[in-house]
């Protein structure tokens with residue numbers, strides 16, 4: 001549900017696509033069970049006969065018995081009607097006995113299908129998890145089975161009971177059909193018109209439910225990281241959005257249910273009213289009192305309950321069945337989307353969301369430098385050779401009056417910050433502990449939304465971007481480097497799985513990783529994370545970022561475990577890489593290497609070259625003194 005367009009597309013798909021996909025296998029399923037269907041039809045004919053006899057008996061009891069002063073005959077006809085009612089129980093028993101022959105094979109087939117799909121998904125996405133599989137296997141299969149049983153019961157009952165009752169009305173007097181049929185058909189037409197939108201609403205409600213479950217599962221799995229990265233509020237906000245989305249789908253569903261209730265009123269109760277109102281007209285046409293009573297009996301005893309159960313069952317169970325069966329047996333569902341378009345915060349803490357391939361056009365960054373209150377860049381290195389650069393003056397990173405508070409009454413960590421980082425620029429962020437450096441990088445990465453103002457990356461607002469969109473724009477390398485149990489090569493190419501060997505070799509060379517790769521047994525050797533030092537893990541994470549296609553790299557103290565020489569080599573390699581580099585500096589040398597230094601100092605933020613900020617920022621002078629024992633280089 002990514003916005004209105006997505007919803008519309010899905011609704012459309014539900015209306016026709018799901019039906020198109022579901023009908024042929026449903027036909028095949030039923031064609032293989034002709035015996036069960038024939039037995040079910042026989043029991044249903046008995047049900048129709050029963051419906052016919054009840055009204056017929058009442059009408060004749062009145063006309064030929066009580067009104068003709070022949071009480072015995074009247075009682076005889078009533079006894080016939082009573083026997084017909086009593087026979088309803090064994091008839092229903094016979095129907096239920098046949099029903100299992102349809103519902104149980106359906107359940108088995110759906111379970112098989114759900115398991116096959118989950119296994120296929122697991123093979124196609126090793127390491128990925130299909131959290132909706134459990135829901136499909138248990139809850140949704142049971143929903144499908146129950147809905148199917150209800151549907152067969154009521155559809156069949158409606159068709160045969162209505163046939164019996166309408167035949168009965170016709171046999172009593174054709175004028176009765178003239179009175180009863182129009183409201184009945186109008187109500188049924190209104191009801192049929194609600195089927196498609198109701199199915200779409202049902203599908204959206206299911207998707208919202210799955211997205212909420214998926215988010216909860218992801219958040220639970222990432223609790224430690226969420227706490228470490230402080231993205232709990234984002235996760236909460238996302239959960240609130242998903243809950244709101246689920247509530248909105250439920251409200252839409254409820255609205256359609258109201259329309260359906262109106263249809264039930266028209267089809268179910270209007271015929272009784274029209275029959276009452278038209279009694280004089282019917283009498284003029286020779287409809288007897290007994291026939292009128294018989295007609296009421298048909299309406300109240302057979303037709304109205306059948307219409308009622310049909311609408312309830314076909315409405316709820318029918319659309320539910322269509323949606324659930326299509327979900328299990330139709331095309332594989334896409335990753336749950338996000339109603340607001342905001343990325344799941346639980347993903348945001350994982351390094352996995354940073355890397356996505358990006359087209360060369362997107363990687364190309366215009367060379368024009370932006371300007372902002374925090375200063376104009378001194379120099380911006382050339383953008384990637386061969387990549388178009390004349391795409392307008394979009395800054396690589398732009399803060400427009402950005403304020404960020406972690407709580408409603410909390411002091412803002414960043415207050416009306418303006419900043420403009422030019423494409424290709426290398427910028428260092430410095431400041432005392434707790435001043436907001438990580439907060440700033442999380443804002444740029446789109447993992448935090450500003451309390452006010454706007455953050456743009458490559459000219460696009462990052463707040464509300466999807467994980468894929470953000471992954472194509474930037475890579476954030478946090479202090480705690482992630483490596484995983486795959487091969488060394490897989491760890492390096494994680495953010496760009498299609499990287500060719502030459503690119504990987506170039507990255508290995510740039511970051512002087514060859515000795516480490518050889519010690520680990522080469523690119524194809526398995527990497528065991530616990531055998532790497534923290535510094536080595538950081539080197540792997542930095543190489544991964546180097547290889548990625550994203551035009552903006554954000555290093556949040558990502559070199560803190562490296563020795564100064566390795567740090568210098570890594571930073572220089574990343575700075576040489578086409579694109580923009582923003583580094584939360586861990587050492588003075590890191591700041592000196594950058595084109596510009598952003599000194600975060602509460603409200604007195606200063607930005608400029610190393611020499612400029614040395615002259616303008618007492619805090620920076622203090623920091624350099626502290627870092628370098630009084631010398632600033």
Ligand SMILES: Nc1ncnc2c1ncn2[C@@H]1O[C@H](COP(=O)(O)OP(=O)(O)OP(=O)(O)O)[C@@H](O)[C@H]1O
Nearest residue numbers: 230231232406413432433434435436437438439440
């Ligand atoms: N999730 C959060 N909820 C509430 N307050 C937070 C959260 N994350 C950070 N803060 C507060 O915001 C301020 C800035 O934190 P931030 O981590 O951005 O600082 P920093 O400059 O990166 O610090 P350090 O250099 O120690 O990593 C701190 O006062 C911190 O306590």
